[in-house]
Amino acid sequence: MTRPIVWTIAGSDSGGGAGIQADLHTIHALGGHGCSVISAITAQNSVAVSMVEPVLMQAFSQQLVALASDLPAQAIKIGLLPGGLRAEVLARYLREYRRQWQPYVVYDPVAIASTGKAMAQESLLPAIKQHLLAEVDLITPNAIELAALSGITPDSPANVRRGAAALLAMGARAVLVKGGHFDWAPEQAIDFYTDGEREIWLASARVETTHGHGTGCTLSSAIATAIALDYPIEDALVLAKAYVTQGLKAAQGLGAGPGPVAHLGWPTDLNDFPTVVMPGSTLAEQLGISGPHPKAEFAPMDTLKLGLYPVVTSVSLLEQLLDWGVRTLQLRIKDKTDDQVEADIKAAVELGQRFNARLFINDYWRLAIKHGAYGVHLGQEDIEIADLEAIRAAGIKLGLSTHGYYEMLRARELKPSYLALGHIFPTKTKDMPSRPQGLERLHRYVALMETEFPLVAIGGISRDRVPLVAETGIGSIALVTAITESDNPEAATRELLALVEG
Numbered sequence: 201m202t203r204p205i206v207w208t209i210a211g212s213d214s215g216g217g218a219g220i221q222a223d224l225h226t227i228h229a230l231g232g233h234g235c236s237v238i239s240a241i242t243a244q245n246s247v248a249v250s251m252v253e254p255v256l257m258q259a260f261s262q263q264l265v266a267l268a269s270d271l272p273a274q275a276i277k278i279g280l281l282p283g284g285l286r287a288e289v290l291a292r293y294l295r296e297y298r299r300q301w302q303p304y305v306v307y308d309p310v311a312i313a314s315t316g317k318a319m320a321q322e323s324l325l326p327a328i329k330q331h332l333l334a335e336v337d338l339i340t341p342n343a344i345e346l347a348a349l350s351g352i353t354p355d356s357p358a359n360v361r362r363g364a365a366a367l368l369a370m371g372a373r374a375v376l377v378k379g380g381h382f383d384w385a386p387e388q389a390i391d392f393y394t395d396g397e398r399e400i401w402l403a404s405a406r407v408e409t410t411h412g413h414g415t416g417c418t419l420s421s422a423i424a425t426a427i428a429l430d431y432p433i434e435d436a437l438v439l440a441k442a443y444v445t446q447g448l449k450a451a452q453g454l455g456a457g458p459g460p461v462a463h464l465g466w467p468t469d470l471n472d473f474p475t476v477v478m479p480g481s482t483l484a485e486q487l488g489i490s491g492p493h494p495k496a497e498f499a500p501m502d503t504l505k506l507g508l509y510p511v512v513t514s515v516s517l518l519e520q521l522l523d524w525g526v527r528t529l530q531l532r533i534k535d536k537t538d539d540q541v542e543a544d545i546k547a548a549v550e551l552g553q554r555f556n557a558r559l560f561i562n563d564y565w566r567l568a569i570k571h572g573a574y575g576v577h578l579g580q581e582d583i584e585i586a587d588l589e590a591i592r593a594a595g596i597k598l599g600l601s602t603h604g605y606y607e608m609l610r611a612r613e614l615k616p617s618y619l620a621l622g623h624i625f626p627t628k629t630k631d632m633p634s635r636p637q638g639l640e641r642l643h644r645y646v647a648l649m650e651t652e653f654p655l656v657a658i659g660g661i662s663r664d665r666v667p668l669v670a671e672t673g674i675g676s677i678a679l680v681t682a683i684t685e686s687d688n689p690e691a692a693t694r695e696l697l698a699l700v701e702g
């Protein structure tokens with residue numbers, strides 16, 4: 201894949217830990233090609249910022265013009281703007297880019313250095329509100345910047361929400377409040393994202409280090425790069441947070457003051473990824489997140505490798521599949537009433553028991569409980585409405601669909617029996633709101649999660665693609681049409697069984 205282009209419009213940090221320098225490290229480490237528009241030259245080291253010198257307006261504009269004519273960006277990260285005039289001029293350029301090629305714009309409203317020095321002129325604040333906010337897709341203030349912009353000090357979770365809502369009311373499309381230093385959560389680095397419709401709280405244990413110079417720049421450029429790589433925003437947020445956490449853990453002191461966050465490449469350690477705060481935890485209570493939640497983990501599977509996993513709509517095909525040797529399978533009937541499907545579900549459960557198979561019922565969890573099913577498979581939307589505790593208490597196994605990093609981390613909090621990862625390739629079986637993941641991402645997901653849960657790949661997996669999917673190390677492959685649309689379902693199933701289970 202060619203590297204997507206990401207611009208950073210920010211200040212140069214002579215010390216190499218923040219600003220343009222941190223951004224270019226981050227963009228490159230995550231697989232983007234970084235271009236830079238320098239807004240100001242700072243003279244600084246790890247101890248102090250001794251000078252902030254805005255570049256000439258003409259030099260600022262000409263960098264933008266040069267890049268726009270040849271290297272248009274998939275995503276743009278904005279950092280330090282030294283004053284209101286450049287913010288206003290930049291807003292005008294961004295408006296034009298939006299018309300031409302719609303880059304995703306992340307703005308980290310750097311106003312005060314971690315050393316305490318004001319980095320920007322007073323004219324910046326009104327210009328952000330009046331001109332820039334409307335042109336950015338995501339603004340990422342820390343507590344001080346949120347208070348400066350919104351007038352609300354985020355001294356409680358409620359005030360974090362209020363501050364973010366105030367920025368949305370001023371025209372921001374989405375807000376990520378960075379909680380590296382919330383007094384009310386001293387043990388955690390908690391970030392809050394909202395676009396006005398949904399709220400996401402991400403928590404990481406605070407890394408004990410004084411070497412965190414450049415974390416804000418790094419986070420925002422990591423988000424921009426992940427978006428340029430075509431990750432949805434919720435995945436970009438968790439990936440960027442993991443990148444920063446791994447960088448903080450490896451950060452070293454260079455110079456007499458706080459050293460720079462380290463730049464180590466794609467995050468691969470699950471311990472570096474944040475927790476998606478879900479109802480039921482002490483933290484969730486503190487954050488005012490309530491809702492039903494399972495009291496403990498779901499029944500574990502007997503193996504991490506579930507093998508071939510056909511998903512079918514008819515009980516008669518289920519019976520044939522069992523006869524042909526399949527031992528993990530699912531009855532997936534859509535859009536019928538409970539009365540219409542109950543007989544089929546009862547028959548399917550009995551068949552599964554007769555063959556000692558891992559037979560999952562899709563969606564109809566009440567009937568699955570009633571008839572003592574082996575397992576239930578649910579989607580992300582079901583997590584909020586199904587009675588997960590009732591499923592767990594009945595001893596029924598739970599499989600959950602996921603479509604990327606965020607959903608995987610969210611599902612992980614519910615401790616299900618397995619996770620499905622989809623859709624790997626384009627599929628005609630179902631209208632998918634997300635984009636296909638592809639093999640490279642699947643590979644990364646498997647490496648990240650394989651010791652936690654059995655993992656199942658699903659979506660567009662034809663017979664010919666099975667060996668490629670199996671090469672990622674995934675222990676189970678779910679498919680519909682590879683069997684149901686085959687000219688000879690029995691031969692197809694036997695071949696697939698041999699390919700997947702050897």
Ligand SMILES: Cc1ncc(COP(=O)(O)OP(=O)(O)O)c(N)n1
Nearest residue numbers: 562577578579580601620656658678
């Ligand atoms: C093994 C497996 N993975 C994913 C799905 C999809 O479940 P869901 O997201 O609930 O969508 P529907 O199947 O209900 O349309 C699945 N059924 N099985």
Ligand SMILES: Cc1nc(C(=O)O)sc1CCOP(=O)(O)O
Nearest residue numbers: 622623627629659660679680681
């Ligand atoms: C039911 C389903 N769920 C998916 C997910 O990604 O959650 S993909 C999918 C359809 C799988 O069918 P086929 O093997 O014919 O592509």
Ligand SMILES: [Mg+2]
Nearest residue numbers: 562563578579
């Ligand atoms: Mg479902």
